[in-house]
Amino acid sequence: MDNNELNKTLRPFQLWVIGVGIVISGNFLGWNFGLLESGYVGMLIAICLMAIMYLFMCFGISELSTIMPYAGGPYSFARRAMGPYIGFITGIGVILEYFIAGTVVSIGVGAYISFLFPTISTLLAAAIMYVFFSIIHIIGVKEYARLEGVLVIISLTLLVLMYFVGFPHIDTAKLIGGINGSLIPSGFKGVLIAIPYAMWLFLGIEMLPMMAEETRNVKKDMSKGILTGMVTLLILAILTTLLAIGLAGIEQMSNAKxxxxxxxxTAFGDTYWLAQMLASIGLIGLIASFSGIILAYSRQIFSLSRSRYLPGFLSKLHNKRKTPYVAIALPSILGLLIIMFFNPNDLILVATFGALVSYITMNLSVIILRKKEPDLVRYYKTPLYPIAPIVSIILAVIALIANFLTNLSFFWISLGVFAIATIYYFAWGKNNINSHAPEEQFIQNLSHQDIQNENMTV
Known part of the structure; x- marks a missing residue:
């Protein structure tokens, strides 16, 4: 194995665990912030639209990951289809998505810990989480996957327990009546406002292609991990929102941290055993996502650095563990600084903006590569092509409009990040690309037989 390549250890179950684990905190935090404008019905519509967008995108990235089984994932796809600049911008979108998502979830972790232990501040709790999971990720992805499996199973068990206890007590009037008797208080605009928060119930599943370089059999296992994870998340999204709103009502839920x-x-009293359990063990769901988010942004930073779009020191690997320790540790320190200055409901908009940019380019990559290089070896092909990627692109554009409507200031902040990244690319990045990096070597190699041979070795 090359000195700058990652270990191959992951199987389908571990991919499912990582995919569900990185997203599961969306059930515990963040999805509820748009409820005053959307009501339950508007939120349900937003969830369904975003589920379609994610599912159709998952079809496409499952195909692309068998063609390009590298840690670059989204960056690799867009780089092959549309050139280095779009590849770089896609990678920046992914980094922005997960880096900001990490700060949001860490705030949630701190809030839960502070609820249980009032003497511990939110910032201190977040710092402890960053340090602990940075160490776990530096030790190795296989060790992380084992720990993540335990966290995900506990989180899922707790959610299922909540469903069994809570569903008999749902008040349908709280679901159907809405605020002031309106099903969707702000109409179509209310649905749009809910979309960035509905995304929070799925955001992150698309990181699994970044695990391709660490997957033992990409051509068979990646699509299984992505699609089973997506189905799991859709079921959880529908059940969790239905139950929580049905028990507490829209107004109670709209600002709940x-x-x-x-x-x-609200339904059973503060001292009810399940409420106490959710406040304590429910923390595990947030921790599961937080640990997965560190994995995601470290792999995208590592890949862009290995190709020298970003400074080379960010792709340094631990001599023994073969893990990108700098790409793990440095963003964790920066994340702690961001926590001090911003609210989670605003940061969610920045994370979803970065995600949507990458979603659009990844779906475009599926279409462009089908036309540009139809003979590439594809062990998995996108169902419903070309309808699936086109519909996913349309929904991603609608979600970008929703992001704009929800908070104009943070929309411009997000655009500003991409403007700075563009200046950086043309001033430095494009002149320092490492042609020997695996992603770049693959892109330069136009021999279909070589591509097939390389995929067969994964």
Whole structure:
């Protein structure tokens, strides 16, 4: 194995665990912030639209990951299809998505810990989480996957327990009546406002192609991990939002920093055993996502650095563990600084903006490569092509409009990040690309037989 390549250890179950684990915190935090404008019905519509967008995108990235089984994932796809600049911008979108998502989830972790232990500040709790999971990721991805499996199973068990206890007590009037008797209080605009928060229930599943370089059999296992994870998340999204709103109502849920404990406490009382359990064990769901987010942004930073779009020191690997320790540690320090200055509901908009940029370019990559290089070896092909990627692109554009409507200031902040990245690319990045990096070597190699041979070795 090359000195600058990652270990191949992951199987389908571990991919499912990582995919569900990185997203599962969306059930415990963040999805509820748009409820005053959308109501339950508007939120449900937003969830369904975003589920279609993610599912159709998952079809496409499952195909692309068998063609380009590298840690670059989204960057690699867009680089092959549309050139180095679009590849770089896609990678920046992915980094922005997960880096900001990490700060949001860390705030949630701190809020839950502060609820349980009032003497511990949110910042201190977040710092402890960053340090602990940075160490776990430096030790190795296989060790992380084992720990993540335990966290995900506990989180899923707790959610299922909540469903069994809570569903008999749902008040349908709280679902159907809405605020002031309106099903969707702000109409179509309310649905748009809910979309960035509905994304929070799925955001992150698309990181699995970044695990391709660490997957034992990409051509068979990647699509299984992505699609089973997506189905799991859709079921959880529908059940969690239905139960929480049905127990507590829209107004109670709309600003809750701990929506599930609050929902159960509203229906059964603060001292009810399940409310206490959700406030304590529910923390595990946030921790599961937080640890997965560190994995995601470290792999994209590592890949862009290995190709020298970003400074080379960011792709340094641990001599023994073969893990990108700088790409893990440095963003964690920066994330702690961001926590001090911003609210999570605003940061969610920045994370979803970065994600949507990468979603559009990844879906475009599926279409462009089908036309540009139809003979590439594809062990998995996108169902419903070309309808699936086109529909996913349309929904991503609608979600970008929703992001604009929700908070104009943070929309411009997000655009500003990409403007700075563009200046950096043309001033430095494009002149320092490492042609020997695996992603770049693959892109330069136009021999279909060589491509097939390289895929067969994964």
């Amino acid at each position: 701990d929506p599930l404990p609050m929902a159960v406490a």
